[in-house]
Every structure is written in C-alpha cells, then in structure tokens.
Amino acid sequence: MEVTTAERVTTEERYASGGEGRELSSQNLLEAFLKTVSKHGDEPALLTKDDTWATWNELRDRVARIAGGLASLGVSKGDTVAMLLNNRPEFVACDLGAMALGGVPFSIYQTASPEQIAYQANDAGAKVAITESSLLERLEQAREAGAEIEHVIVVDGDGGDQTLDQLMDVDPEFDLEPNASEIGPDDLLTLIYTSGTTGPPKGVQLTHRNLLSLVSGIEEMIPMPERGRVISWLPAAHIAERGANYYLPVVYGLSITVCPEPRKIIEFLPTVKPSWFFAVPRIWEKAKAAIEGQIASLPDEQREPAQKAIGAAIQKVRLEQAGQEVPEDLAKAVEQAEEQMFADIRARMGLDEAVSVNVGAAPTPPEVLEFFHAIGIPVGELWGMSETCGVVTCNPPGEVKLGTVGPPVPGMEVKLAEDGEVLVRGASNMPGYRNMPEATAETIDDNGWLVTGDIGELDEDGYLKIVDRKKELIINAAGKNMSPANIESKLKLIPLVDQAVAIGDQRKYNTALLTLDPDAARGWAKKRGVDEDLASLAENEDLLEEVEKGVNEANEELARVEQVKRYKVLPEAWEPGGDELTPTMKLKRKPIAEKYEEEIESLYE
DSSP, rough: OOOOOGGGGGGTTTSSSSTTTOSSOOOOOOOOHHHHHHHTSSSSSEESSSSSSEEEEHHHHHHHHHHHHHTTTTTTOOOEEEEEOOOOHHHHHHHHHTTTTTTEEOOOOOOOOOHHHHHHHHHHTEEEEEEEEHHHHHHHHHHTTOOOEEEEEETTOSSSSSEEEHHHHHHTTTGGGGGGTSOOTTTTEEEEEEEOSSSSSSEEEEEEEHHHHHHHHHHSSSOHHHHHHHHESSSSTSHHHIIIIHHHHHHHHHHHEEEEGGGGGGHHHHHHHHHEEEOOHHHHHHHHHHHHHHHHSSHHHHHHHHHHHHHHHHHHHHHHTTTTTOOHHHHHHHHIIIIIIIIIHHHHHHHHSSSEEEEEOOOOOOHHHHHHTTTOOEEEEEEGGGTTTTSSOOOOTTTTTTTSSSSOOEEEEEETTTTTTEEEEETSOOOOOOOOOHHHHHOOOOOEEEEEEEEEOOTTTSSSEEEEEGGGGGOOTTTOEEOOHHHHHHTTTTEEEEEEEEEEESSSSSSEEEEEEEHHHHHHHHHHTTOOOHHHTTTHHHHHHHHHHHHHHHHHTTOGGOEEEEEEEESSSSOTTTTBBOTOOBBOHHHHHHEEEHHHHHHOO
C-alpha cells in the first residue's frame, strides 16, 4: 500500500485542524443533545409537514421517559435495541432514548424480509425491538423465524408486548443528566448493516467518537446556520439519513421535518426550504427531467429563450470549471436569466435558502451536475461508506469541482494504493465489523488504513475522483478496462429509462438491460392513448424507437469500446430492496446476472 507523497492528502493540508484524535466538543451524543436542548429549548425540534411535533424541551422529556421505560426492560450500556420504523418523529425520540442509556440502537430496512430481520437482530444480540403497526406482522414473523427478541414495543397503537405510551409511563421522572458522564467517546453508538450486494450484510460498528468527529468535520466545511432546517426522508438504516438528517441536527440544533413517504420529498422541499439537502443521484436526474419537460411544453416564444438561457448558463459553468474567462456578453445573458428565470425555479423547488446541496451513494452524470449549477443550485458530490460514518470527502460550498467528490473532510486522510484503490484513515473510521474479526482485518490494516474497494484519482488540489468499484470494472475479451457506472449514467439520462445495467465482462462487446421509468412511460402512453401497462409498453414499437434514439445518443458520448451494441428493455420496474436493487438503489449485479441470465445470453447470440 505504499504511495508517493503526491498521492496522499490529509485534512491538515486544507484546514487548520483535523486528523485522528481531534478534540471533541462533546464526549458523546447524549451530552451533545443536552447542550442543544439547553441552547434551543422551546424552538421546534421535530415537525410534520403541517405542525410542530416537539420542541427541544419536549423532545428531552420524551427521551427521558422512553429511556426510563427501556431501563425497566433491562436495557443498559452496550445493549442493542432494534428499530423497524418508517420515517416518523417517534424514531428520533426512541433512538435517543436507547442511546441515553448507553445502549446501541440500530435500524433495519423496512423492506427486509422476516429472515433478514431475524439475522440482523440475532447478530446484534437485540432483545428489545421498536416498531409500528404497519410493520408489526413482519417483525412477529421474524420472531417465528428465530429472532430472539423478547420485547416488542409498538409506537402507534396496540400490538406487540407493549405500546410506546405504556413504556413512557413506567418511569416518567427518569433523569438523563447522570448518564451523560457515563458514556465514553469510544462506546458504541449504533450499528449500520450494509445493504450488501452479495452475501449477508455486515454490521458496521460506529462509536460516539466516530460520529461526533464526522459532524464536527462537516460543520467546519459547511457551516450550519442558526435555526437551520433539514428533512428526514431516507431510510434510517442508511448512514446518510442517520448522519445528515438525525445526528447532525441533534448536535447543531437544526429542526427536523419528517417526510413519511420518500416519494413525496419533492412536495416537502418548497414547504420546508431546507438549509442542507442530500439526495441520491436518481432524485436529481428526475428533477432535471421534470424541469426540462416543463420547459419543453411551453409555447415556442417562451420555450426557445428558456432553452437558450440554460444553454448559456451551462456554457458559463464549463468555462468557470475549466478556469477560463467568461465573456462579458455571456455573463450578462446568464445574469438576465437568473433574474427572469433561475431564481424562480429555485424558489419553486424549495432550494433557494440552502447553504449546501449534496449528492452521493452512486455516481452522478456530469450533465446533471452542470444543469443544476447552471440554474444556481451548486450540487456537490460527496463520497464515503458506512464504515466511515458516511462521508470521507465532500465538495465545499463555493469550491465545487464537477467530476470529483471533493477533498477530505476535517478528521480524515486519503491516499491511493499502487493499483489506484482509495484508502482512508481518520477519526470517523469504524473500529470493526460486529462478530466478524476476519472481515475487519481484511478491511483495516495495522496502520489504520481502511480499504474502500473504490478506484480513484487525486488532483493537484487534493480533490478525489472516483473511477469505479474495483470489483465491478468491466474487462472485455480484449482486456480493455471500462467503468460500467459511466456507461450506465449515460443510459439513465434517456427520459424513458429508469434503471440501466451494463454488461460486457469477458465479452466481445457491451450490452445492457434497461427498465422503463414508470411515471415517464405511463405519461408517454397517456398522451398517445395506448395501454399504460409496463409490460405492454416494453414491447411498444414507437416507445422502443424513442429508447433506441436515446441509446444512440448515449453511445455518441462513449468511447467506441464502451458503446452498447445491443440491449433489452425489461417488462417490469425494479424497486428498492427488491431482487435487483439494494434499499439505497445500488445495483445488485450478481443477482441481476443470475436472474436475467437468459435475457443476457440472448444479447450475445
């Protein structure tokens, strides 16, 4: 793993502070929470779309009562508590309640099967589980499948062994303060079970130090405003949700508005106007398509100037990113478009008050990033893993480099191995996987460097570019290395396409499996008065002709060896947590190859 000095970037090179062992302002999350309560008291802490669910003072009271109830069930320092909940305010209160005892609350994906729930609960050693009525049956099935859970608490009604109200009435005078000095920075805070594209999920163990170091580094890079706002909308089992929309707001006193259905996030943005917003690439791809669709539907006298304005703004972004001078007439044209068009788009999206807007979890097409920068929403890519508390590098506001995932956040260090694999070290690195010492030893070396499995490049300013997953590179029959993610990002820009998987490892040419975007495809069908069923649309000649046109356009932007020669439009949609996608919408490449073996082989006949 030896590298040259030029291939190594430390946070000390960009920030005055940083590196493992940085001083923490709080020793644990409970202490940080109580400081936030003391500072913000009667300000809103948790909100629904229409109302304030709890102020910080009210939240503290709920947390104390939940902690008292859990203590009566035997939960104490180091004990795990399983959480199977949708996005709802009770999640924050219950998670904090378990943490306040020195416990280790962890979340399970709502899409998990009873067998998966049983595996994670037993691996974690959870005797207590907190759920809601809509998910109770699956949790009970998990108990039947072998989950050794002794107490089930239901937050929204009857069922299980106890309701949340009953739990809170056990010890309503429980005092949180003494526990704040009992929890050490290196005690476990939570477990993140990797969604796992192959094999059983690994339990990533994260400590209070890991988390507090990360949020401190993020805040140093992206200063959080007083009375800032975030939206809780991603699964709590994903580190991005826990970090961005739970832990960081608790530490810095940002209000959390809960969006119970992820599909409705676009509706929540204009209402909340978040100070910081993070989303996966697919959200930004769909938002771009929606804006472009609205512009395309305008009368000619409005559409043409709007499209010309966006084209000019994209040209300006490209010049600025290349470090070139922007001609005066181009700058004036974009300034005029800002006043007449772009400011209104941002306001309607609800992103006109955002300090920082970020994207991560998968590669984002450059065209998407350029588009949002052009209309004044400087989306910055960030990168990390569950094993690093979710973030290692991040594009700082005002210093975004398109095509990179930014420099290391304070507290983290990055270097490249001889084969280009990205290695990271710092205060946010996990201590190891739960019950998997061999996997831990394979992932973290004796010097603390964690192997990421990603291939990357570092530029002269210390910004990291992720090329691809080490194990997912396509190596064709001629020995040419290619990035499937790069190919797929081009294909997913086709308006009618939702998911794309590139195939070509050890093959003579590349092929692809495509799924239709249900909303776009049905909208296309409705306009033409044809059957809106996806299976029928996957065989509709006119629709396939439009997809073909899109594939040809995508191929024009790819090197000859990367181009897709043949493809198959599948007659169904892929859902997060299903056979083909993880809950965070990453491709399960091996299961896809097995499930669609016949379709793939037909593309090579």
